[in-house]
Amino acid sequence: MEWMVCSVREFDAKERAMAWAMMAETRKAALARIGKKERVEASILGEWMARELLSKYSGMPKDQIHLARTPKGKPYAENLPLHFNISHSGQWVSCAVSNRPIGIDIEAVRPLDLKLATRICSPQDLNYFIKERTFLGRQRRLYEIFTAKEAYFKAKGTGIINLQGVSLADLQPRLLQLLRPDYILSIYQE
Numbered sequence: 452m453e454w455m456v457c458s459v460r461e462f463d464a465k466e467r468a469m470a471w472a473m474m475a476e477t478r479k480a481a482l483a484r485i486g487k488k489e490r491v492e493a494s495i496l497g498e499w500m501a502r503e504l505l506s507k508y509s510g511m512p513k514d515q516i517h518l519a520r521t522p523k524g525k526p527y528a529e530n531l532p533l534h535f536n537i538s539h540s541g542q543w544v545s546c547a548v549s550n551r552p553i554g555i556d557i558e559a560v561r562p563l564d565l566k567l568a569t570r571i572c573s574p575q576d577l578n579y580f581i582k583e584r585t586f587l588g589r590q591r592r593l594y595e596i597f598t599a600k601e602a603y604f605k606a607k608g609t610g611i612i613n614l615q616g617v618s619l620a621d622l623q624p625r626l627l628q629l630l631r632p633d634y635i636l637s638i639y640q641e
Contacts, residue, residue: 452548452640453508454546454548454555454638456543456634456636457543457545458543459492459542460542462499466499467495467496467499470496470498470499473513473514473516474498474518475518478498493544494539497544498518500545500546501518501548502518504546504547508548509531511531516530517529521608523609523610525608533549533550534548535547535548535553536554536555538555538605540558543557543634545557545636547638547640551641552606553641554601554602554604554605554607554638556599556602557598557634557635558597558598560590560632560634560635563589563593570614571597571614571615573618575619575620576596576618576619579596580596599626599628602626602637603617606639606640622639626638626639
C-alpha cells in the first residue's frame, strides 16, 4: 500500500494541465457540471495523484493508465489489477493504492456537529465519543469515527449504507489513521 496527501495550493499549473489532458472526456464533462472551482481542482488533483501512485506501484506510464468509475462511483484502473481510492475535503486531497480493495477518507477539521454524531455512531462509538471530556477531543474523535467509516464503505464499494452498523473498534485491525491539527485521514484496506 502507498498513499499521499497534498494541498490543492501545491498543485502547479503545469501538473494541472497534464492531469486534465489525461482525463477521460466523460470525467471532464462530469467535472464541468460541478461548478465549484475548489471541488473541480481537488478532483483533478486526485486523479493526478492516483496516476502518480498507480504508475509508481505498477511501472506503467501515467498517460497509459485508464481510470473509470463503477456505477456506484468507486474509481478503478481499467487496465491494472490494482485498487485505489481518492478523497478530498477543503484544500486537502488524498489518494491510496494497493493490490487489495482500499478506501481512503480525509476530512478537514471543522466545528463539532452533534447531529452528525447521532447519525453515524454505533453505541460503542458514542461511548468512545462521550468519554472524551474536552470539546476539541470530542471534535477529533468524531472525525476519527467518521473518516474510518467512510474509508471502510469506500473500500467495499457499496456506497454508504449503514454507518451505525459498524463501529470504529471493528475497523481498527485494518485501519490506518493520521490525526493532524488541520485534517484527519483514514485508510481502510481489505
